[in-house]
Amino acid sequence: MARTSGPETREKLIRAAEEIFAAQGVDGAQTRDIVRRAGQSNPSAVQYHFGSRAGLLDAVMAGRLARTEAALAPLLEAAEATAALREPLPETTAPALRELIGALVTAEATELRDDRGRRCLRISAQLSHESGVRTRIPHPTLAGTACWRLIGRVEDALTEAGLPEALRLERLDLALTLIGAALADRARHHLDGVAPLTGEELFLADLTGTTVAFLLAAAPSPAPDPRSS
Known part of the structure; x- marks a missing residue:
């Protein structure tokens, strides 16, 4: 041998x-x-x-992130350049969020192109809550990445929309889970040879729109005091 x-x-x-x-x-x-x-x-x-086994899993995710970063970096730069031309007004929040979430979805979806990426999407969907969004302490593989910078930009937009801190962090974490789960489900269809219900373009556009709508949903009024729970 x-x-x-x-x-x-x-x-x-x-x-x-x-x-x-x-x-x-x-x-x-x-x-x-x-x-x-x-x-x-x-x-x-x-x-x-x-x-360790955890070290191997981190290596798998680091490789998957590196591929996504290559696609995301130029998309994020374009979104940030467009945002810099806008006034930070409530009516500009939705377009800014749509560009940011659209960039993330587009970059993540590049993993759907082959079986390796599809497997990695199925893996990363199981780890979405380990990103560190809720504490603002990124997982080591995310620190200093375009992905983490985009997460910060999304939170800035939610702040402009008037969402309280606890609610925007929770929504942001859940939004990432939604995107990961949707892409993992799409990947499963490809791996199993099952035709999805919608074409790729419609699927990605709908995922972007659904995620933005979730993030910008009206906060409960009055917002519950987290200290009372």
């Missing part, structure tokens, strides 16, 4: 992890199945290359 280098083995483990995590779930996947799928005989291969 031909020997493989450390980087090659690492990449095989990442590819195997993408398949196993997507098929069995992040919590249900077994490390031994990943090692076997990667063609490795050493049961400690994951520990050796990634330090």
Whole structure:
């Protein structure tokens, strides 16, 4: 059997992890199945290359994020340039949000182009609440990224819309969950060979519009005092 280098083995483990995590779930996947799928005989291969199972999962997500970042960065720059020309008025909030959410959805949807990306969408949907949005402390893989900057821009828009802090952070976190779940469901259809109900363009436009509508829904009046709960 031909020997493989450390980087090659690492990449095989990442590819195997993408398949196993997507098929069995992040919590249900077994490390031994990943090692076997990667063609490795050493049961400690994951520990050796990634330090732990969690380290391997972070590596999978870092690769997925890097691909999305390449698509998102120019879209975010364009959205920010357009926003800079607008007056920060209530009537400009919805268009600004639509551009930001549209950029995020478009970038995330690039993962639908192949099976690798589709598997990663199914994995990341299970981790959406680990982003750090509710505490404003990004997960290490998100720190300093265009994605995290976009999240901040969305919160700024929700602040302009008059949403109280607790409500806007919760909505933002739930909006990311909505986008992740919708794309993961679309990915599942592709992986299973099932024709989706709508075409790609309509699906992405509807996902963007639905998410913006959710974010801008009128706050309960009067807003409940969080200290009373």
